[in-house]
Amino acid sequence: MKPHLLTLALLLSAIAARGGDAPACCHAEQAPAAFTKNSIYQLDATFTDDSGHAFTLGELRGRPVVINLFFASCGYACPLLVTNMQAIRGQLPPAVRDRAVFVLVSFDVARDTPAALARYRAQRQLDGQWKLLHGDDAAVRELAALLGVKYKQEADGAFSHSNILTILNPEGEIVHQRIGLQGGLEAAAAALVTAAH
Template identity: 35%
Template sequence: MKTKIILFTITSLLLFGCKQEEKEPKNTAISEESIFNLSSKWKTQDDKTVEIKDFRGKVSVMVMIYTACKAACPRLVADMRDIESKIPKEDLKDLNFILVSIDPKTDTPERLKVFAKDNFMEDEHWTFLQGTPTTVQEFANVLAVKYKKISPLDFSHSNIISVFNREGELIHQQEGLGVNNTETIDKIIETVKK
């Protein structure tokens, strides 16, 4: 009899405990270090309006470029494509490759779409973003990217590729052009597997 009472009590507690767990909301809080705290609106190369927090849940690899750039940006684009090519295909579904324009006046969604096509960056994991001068500056500050307009069509800018975890926290930065990206790739794969 005591055994039946004990079993009934344990079963009741387990069932009650499970029901309590189901009622508790999932943690949707965003840490203070997350880029998902930015509330700015952006246009994609498909002319869709998004916020940075829309990329939550995947590891993000981000770089700031502009399409009229003839010097550093083609190398940054090549570096992003090289990183993508070294990621196992099954992990690409858990990644966002995001290229943010520092020239929102020129880099319209239409122009970004053509640029994506010309650079073989049309897969679902590639996103190009156009903001406003204010949102671009805010985003650059978060990434520690410096840029300055030096002529009507040219900018001087930092060459930094940033990696963010699924919660939008910066976990790695690669600085320079054509540098050895082994550490960056290892960090991306390690973070995707978490």
């Protein structure tokens, strides 16, 4: 019986391919201005920035990007990650520095609301080249999976997480990752410069 159902399903697809409508469950898989096969911008999740506007990662296309997952109430590694991103920025030639985007996406989907992220921006004095993003649990989980970042919320509300800083080229492809907290800032800055060209 099962292969019979299979035949019918295949038949359905053949008929659908000839102009019929796809079932309601299966939203059309359109490819607008196709991202490259290795572009993380294929993620179609919508985030919200700290000014409350909807934001998809694909909007970063065309610019070199430094992206990090973090949470605002982190008292250990995250402040250092932000400081490191600022240090990388300081090493960039002006032409690249002006085009680069520095992205922070929060694990803490409950507490790091857009308003909380706006406060974090003010505290850390992050200018317009920084993008602070809030997303739902599924979106953040998927982005973390793409970047190879593991994370877990502990009972006290803090997050254990990998410390991985990622450089994306203008197509949104991962060109460099800095794993851990020590060293490697020059290599990350160099990767960003290369990516910008």
